[in-house]
Amino acid sequence: MNLIELSKTYKWNIPTKCPICGSELNLSENHKKLSCTNDYCKSRYSGRITKWTSVLGIKEFGGATIDKFLEAGIIYTISSLYKIDYSKVSSMEGFGEKSAKNLKKEIDSHKEMTLAQFIGGYNIDSIGEKVVQKIINAKGFKNFWDFYKIKNHEDFICEGVGDSTALKLFNGMTALGQDMLETLKFINIIEEEKVEVLSNSLNGKSFCFTGAMKNKRKDLEAKVLDFGGVVHDGIKKNPLTDYLVIADPNSTSSKAVAARKLGVNLISEDDFLEMCK
Secondary structure, X not given: XXXXXXHHHHOOOOOOEOOOOOOEEEEOOOOOOEEEOOOOOHHHHHHHHHHHHHHHOOOOOOHHHHHHHHHHOOXXXXXXXXXXXXXXXXXXXXXXXXXXXXXXXXXXXXXXXXXXXXXXXXXXXXXXXXXXXXXXXXXXXXXXXXXXXXOOHHHXXXXXXXXXXXXXXXXXXXXXXXXXXXXXXXXXXXXXXXXXXXXXXXXOOEEEEOOOOOOOHHHHHXXXXXXXXXXXOOOOEOOEXXXXXXXXXXXXXXXXXXXXXXXXXXXXXXXXXXXXX
């Protein structure tokens, strides 16, 4: 059911058309984010380029600067970031020659990234670094061409990446592939550092974390990987998530009740840490 149908069915008072280009809007699965379905809409490229500079850590290129450059026609795609005419930048109000040099220096000093960062940085709907890395690990992909040559979205499906996510990646790469190839002329793809598995105590076991934790969630998820386990972003039915790590394993929240009905084991953060020893 698309956004227009959802809006009519549930009588939601929300926009269904992009205010920039008029294309249909898409509502994320968690109903928290509206995005334009037109990959070439100016609003999408502002967000896409902002995501890209964020992934690379290019601090000089904030959202306001990116919007000004888009408006001035200085940039229009991610690859255009590497072809900026800095003489035009230096003549723009609020910049000048010194600002232009600083911007160029920032761009030139951030040209290394992993394959997962490269594809995830293109801000394709629902496709972040974690999703890309899952595909890399499951399919044994070594470089960008392993992704680019795929002719059927089903070839992306693997543990943690379902049909709808695989289709979004396939469609995104179809729409943005040429710009990705152009960007590759300026970017050096580096190998991700190999993570040494400390032990196999969690081997074959999957974990989902929910609610407040004493430790940072990213650290707990990293520990799962360190000990040979698998992280699920949410409760999965097939294959079924083994453990839901929750502050109170006796919780009667809707998520906890649903997990129990599926047969998922509910454990505390302390229980999880004990399993890692």
